[in-house]
Amino acid sequence: MRFWLGTAIAAAALATVAGTVKYEYFFFAGYTVLMFVVLATAWNILGGYAGYVNFGTPAFFGLGAYTAAVLYKATALPLALQIAAAATMAGLLGLAAGLLTLRLRGIFFAIATIALVVIMETVFINWRYAGGATGLQLLRPAPIPPFESYTKMLFVVMGVMAIAAVAIARYIERSWVGRGLRAIRDSEEAAEANGVPTLRLKVFACVVSGALMGAAGAPMPMYLSFIEPASTFNLNYAVGALASPMIGGTAHWAGPVIGAMLLASLQQIVTVTVSNEINVLLVGVLLVIFIVAAPEGIIGLAQKLRRKLASRRKAAR
């Protein structure tokens, strides 16, 4: 109940922001932040709950973006259908990758996902119709009323996707699927011995996670009016999607949301005021510090603090 109230408040906030803020740049930057919320939430379904590290975010994201771009070029498909097609394609990629490598230990899956990124990038570099290495210029259609600008519309679309992604992640977390995934993370042998269908759950998580990443990539060509392989399959998406849950906390659905909001906002500010390199360095350093010193993330730190305060209060009484 509280969650649905939260969802309603988030949706209302999204609508209010879209209705009142006048700066176009706010929507431009806000879109990126919300996109990282989707990516981090999607990553956490497999990476956080089941403990399988996925470096392949750019592969799923990029496949989604290219699916949307190619469909738009071929048939001028409306955005909603582009997103649906992108999610389907990326989900299928998740299914194939999962079936091929999720039988193996975690590190092999992690390396296989890096491989996916390079293979995807190579395929699209060599595909003439999709623009090859030089990329594809796309003409945006007019925004659909009540939106007066296309960027604002994309901002709201991404906001809705972020809310949907969090709802899906939370549903999985609370259901028997989530319990199964956590059992896999703690001890795969024990889970298997206790009758948890480990492979099926892992593949399911991989498909859902991949589909959400693909959906997050779908509006990207419209957002930039352009698509090209090097920036679409950039490893920085993998870094953001992995670092956000690690920093926010992987055990709870709110962890990736907090992490992505913080990290992506910080990155936007640093990129504009200092430089893009410093921004990547910052993420790397933050990631290492959190992994070593605060493995439960910000959520874990907050819980620890609350427990400490509670015990102190008890002692005072």
Add this chain to the structure above:
Amino acid sequence: MGMFWELLPEAILFGILLGGFYAAVSMGLSVSFGLLDVPNVAHPAIMVFGSYCTYLLAQQGLDPIVAGVLLMPPFFLLGMAVYRFYYEAFERRGAEAGVRGIAFFFGVALIIEVGLILAFGVDQRMVEAAYVGVAASVGEIRIPLRMLVAFGVAVVLTVALTLYMSRTFTGRAIKAVAQDEPALRLMGADPVRIKQWAFGIATGVSALAGAMLIIVGPVEPALDRVYIGRTFAVVVLAGLGSMTGTVAAGLILGISESIVLMQFGASWAPAVSFALLLAVLGFRPQGLFGR
């Protein structure tokens, strides 16, 4: 198709040289990941770091190979420090170390890469030496001398490491840790100290590999990304930790990449190692010479 058969011998010869080089750059990972089970995805980044150190020394007039050998002791110490830190922060705490261990090395790779960008910029760097930019002719085929030099160093490195692992006491101890750590502990040996030593060796070897990397071609900070695929493909295809396997796998990768390069062009070449890796993981995860 006539063209294909005409060019094939040259492609295979070039592939063998390239493969020897790939085997050499994967040696360090074959020890750290193959034998010690450390998810060292920062291995290629450390290697590229070695290339830049070689570049700096070469600017002072040193021969790049000499520079690479000189860099081995400091990199050995660096590796020992990295492993100690990894052990204290993750391995000792046991549970869930998998995810965080991988993410940790990923973060380290990222920091090295961006650090190099900040220090040197994104431009490519290369070294000057008598054997860079010259070619030797074998019949009608021209072989760049730098590839031959790298191949020679690779052979020496492989032989030395194989002998070290099979003949010396420490080498055998490292293999023993890989085979059965609890047994070693029961016999009163300290597996952590042996692993620390082995990780130091793996990192020291990476320094020389880095020197060869910059001899073979120009280097840029983001080069480690392609080499994640190449080195892991070689180590997994080899069957974890097998030195002979590493050479065989390096040759397989080198020859396939060279043939694809000749037949389909340079834009397809980076995908070869990753496709090979995926195929091995999917169909023969224990590798060719699996233990």
